[in-house]
Amino acid sequence: GAGVSQSPSNKVTEKGKDVELRCDPISGHTALYWYRQSLGQGLEFLIYFQGNSAPDKSGLPSDRFSAERTGGSVSTLTIQRTQQEDSAVYLCASRSSFSEDTQYFGPGTRLTVL
Amino acid sequence: GNSVTQMEGPVTLSEEAFLTINCTYTATGYPSLFWYVQYPGEGLQLLLKATKADDKGSNKGFEATYRKETTSFHLEKGSVQVSDSAVYFCALITTRDYKLSFGAGTTVTVRA
Numbered sequence: 097g098a099g100v101s102q103s104p105s106n107k108v109t110e111k112g113k114d115v116e117l118r119c120d121p122i123s124g125h126t127a128l129y130w131y132r133q134s135l136g137q138g139l140e141f142l143i144y145f146q147g148n149s150a151p152d153k154s155g156l157p158s159d160r161f162s163a164e165r166t167g168g169s170v171s172t173l174t175i176q177r178t179q180q181e182d183s184a185v186y187l188c189a190s191r192s193s194f195s196e197d198t199q200y201f202g203p204g205t206r207l208t209v210l
Numbered sequence: 211g212n213s214v215t216q217m218e219g220p221v222t223l224s225e226e227a228f229l230t231i232n233c234t235y236t237a238t239g240y241p242s243l244f245w246y247v248q249y250p251g252e253g254l255q256l257l258l259k260a261t262k263a264d265d266k267g268s269n270k271g272f273e274a275t276y277r278k279e280t281t282s283f284h285l286e287k288g289s290v291q292v293s294d295s296a297v298y299f300c301a302l303i304t305t306r307d308y309k310l311s312f313g314a315g316t317t318v319t320v321r322a
Contacts, residue, residue: 127308139299139312152307187254189310197242197261197303199310201254 098122100202102188108208109178117173117205121190128171129191129199130163134184142186145171178209212237216300216313223290223320231285231316233274233300241302243267243276243283244310248297257285257298290320 101120109115121128130142141155145165156162160178165171175182185206189199217232235241245257245267258267263278272287283300300313 129309131310138314139301139310141309141311144307144309146308152309155309189254191308196305196308198244198256198259199303200256201246203253 100188100190100200102186102202102205104205105203106206106208108210110210111180112177114174114176115178115207117175117186117207119171119173119188119202121169121171121188122192122200123169124192125190125200126168126193127191127199128165129189130171130173131187131189132184133187133204137184139187142173175207178207180209183207183209212241212302212304212311214300214302214311214313216298217316218314220317220319223318225292225320225322226289227320229285229287229290229294229318231298231300231318233283233285233313235281235283235300235302237281237302237304237311239304239306241304243274244301244303245272245274245283245285246299246301246312248299248315250296254299290318292320292322294318295320 103118128145143163144152160176163173185204187204188202191199242261244259246254247257258269260267260276266275274285297315299315301310
């Protein structure tokens with residue numbers, strides 16, 4: 097596609113519910129990242145997928161957070177038993193193997209946990 | 211580890227004023243440096259980048275020079291416009307882990 101797309105654009109949920117956020121990277125990009133943008137923490141790395149390698153999960157804040165990438169393309173970030181502190185904008189980015197330092201970001205999903 | 215420190219805002223300027231946003235970094239290895247911009251209601255966009263010492267990145271009238279000796283990557287624009295109102299993020303990436311580390315962001319408002 098023309099760019100990275102994310103869905104939904106906004107998600108409001110109740111504390112304790114599970115949510116799934118979706119990311120469609122730029123076609124052909126081998127690397128995919130999830131970041132979180134929140135008022136208190138700024139922009140922080142969550143998880144990184146590169147091809148068929150095991151993902152780098154070092155940024156996930158707790159075991160309630162998980163992500164998968166199916167078929168080397170679409171990725172889903174899942175947050176279980178959401179808490180109010182999970183409220184943030186979740187950003188997805190993808191990167192080509194031909195430009196290893198440049199990531200292209202999607203518009204984000206704004207998650208609000210009530 | 212890697213970290214980025216950038217000038218805190220908010221910054222308010224008049225149109226045609228000179229803008230500078232300071233950014234310094236610490237990194238393990240040899241980082242590539244970036245400025246990303248987030249316009250109101252929009253996602254993060256790459257503004258410019260530099261991949262090695264003394265490189266100058268430029269775009270839309272903005273410039274930043276990779277200064278290894280001072281570990282800095284300050285953003286400058288000689289004459290800002292109202293349309294430059296946005297949040298600006300300095301960031302770095304290293305080939306060690308390919309993960310972006312961001313500064314806190316600087317909110318810039320340009321008044322007509």
